[in-house]
Amino acid sequence: MTTATAMKYSSIKRAKSRSKAIHVALIAVSCLLAVVFAFPLYWLLRGAFVSHSEILARPPVFFPKEPGIENFRLGLERIQFLRQLWNSVSIVVPYVIGTVLTTSFAGYAFAKLRFPLRGMWFVLVISSMMLPSAVTLLPQFSLYTSLGLAGKPALIIPAFFCAGGNAYFVFLLRQFFMTIPVELSEAAKIDGAGHFRIYSRIMLPLIRPAMIVVALFSFINCWNEFFYTMIYLKTEADYTLPMGLYIVNGMRIRTMSRSWPLHWSSPLPAWCFS
Template sequence: MDASSAAVKYTSLKRAKSRTKAVKVLLILLSFLLALVFAFPLYWLLRGAFVNHAEILARPPVFFPGAPGFDNFRLGLERIQFLRQLWNSVSIVVPYVIGTVLTTSFAGYAFAKLRFPLRGLWFTLVISTMMLPSAVTLLPQYSLYTSMGLAGKPALIIPAFFCAGGNAYFVFLLRQFFMTIPGELSEAAKIDGAGYFRIYSRIMLPLIRPAMIVVALFSFINCWNEFFYTMIYLKTEADYTLPMGLYIVNGMRIPNYEQVMALALVVTTPCLVFFLIGNKYFVEGIALTGIKG
């Protein structure tokens, strides 16, 4: 009986291990398949940047360029004021990212660590703005900026810094991180004579570095790829950003998809580089968002 029981137990364990191994193999295959699905648009962008006009319009589609070349990059860059539009994009993105990180971290710190009247109500109002479509506030913002004389590129640069903190999701994200920090650290700093700003800058900010990097990364990607607001506010080609340059390259009568894809690859590269650099902190930030409510 003992030998037969041991044999049955061994067989059961072997089957369990086999099932576990089969499940792992299936999960790996599924992950690989999903990776291919999500990576295919990026490959199609790379493919489109190096094919000629005939190949990009060919049906059935050409999956591999016959004679890859860099003519699409040269022709696309010649059709726009690339350096000027690059500078316009950078001059808007930098103040936007800085303003977003500063204002949302101030608000997140206040909602998490400070005690003031109706704190819960104000936080609820901030979170409720996430339900408000951006198109609803477009007309009041446009009227406000034009009445203040902010026309052209300044209409995006100035509010980009001072009004960047209106993103309620970033406020919520940083508040969650601030709430994971023990209150004893603030109390000890107060005993040593530190004020609120010193506690915020010297103690809190270094501890939430992953969340700050996530906010900066998302802010950069959102602002760098912004097209709708730039189309509304920017009136001259000299003030256009790179996404607007892509719109120019794509002709109305004769579409230049290959040149658009070449420039889209150029425009997308900074986002990919920054994401790869901050990927570690991005994953850590998402994982730690809801640790403490």
């Protein structure tokens, strides 16, 4: 009995030793992969703080000898950074608010209200996801031009009211609304609550995670929007930050040999605000 117990204890000890060795090996491999994947990011970050001579040094300089922020100062001077940052914020905030409000209204209507041809209207909304944006570009441009909004900051007004055109967000919120038991709405109606009160006091708090997702995705989509801003905004003073960073990136062709550090530092603001 003693021999069997000793053999069992020995096998358990060997198994623990093997498990510990495998665990240490996995940690070592994970650390190695982390270094491999993080090195390009470090190299770009290093290039943003070094001088032109250190960028082209052979052999490469892995640690800056005299780091500085001169490259960022040059970047801020070449584009109207603060102005373009404000332009981006002034467009993104109304767009996000409009998207969350209009898509939640539509999602609630399709999930909880009963009206004629509800299924057909929902199919039409979902079908709009198959419509390329290029198809609506010319009519939108003609409409905004006739209203005198093209190339003006007032363009954010139709962005606010038309933000709910994203059919995917309508579908997403509708599915969340449908998971809420109908008994909650019926109890609220018995207490005298109308549809807006039910929507604002009962439904919205229950779908807060979905609304956060909609807000985040709409923020990213609007902030990174380049095609429409390039068409509608005419002057550099009205450009958004992605447009300004594109201008800095375009300088590479003309000033490649003189401003390497500037181009190495230009992607960093894009990561911070994208």
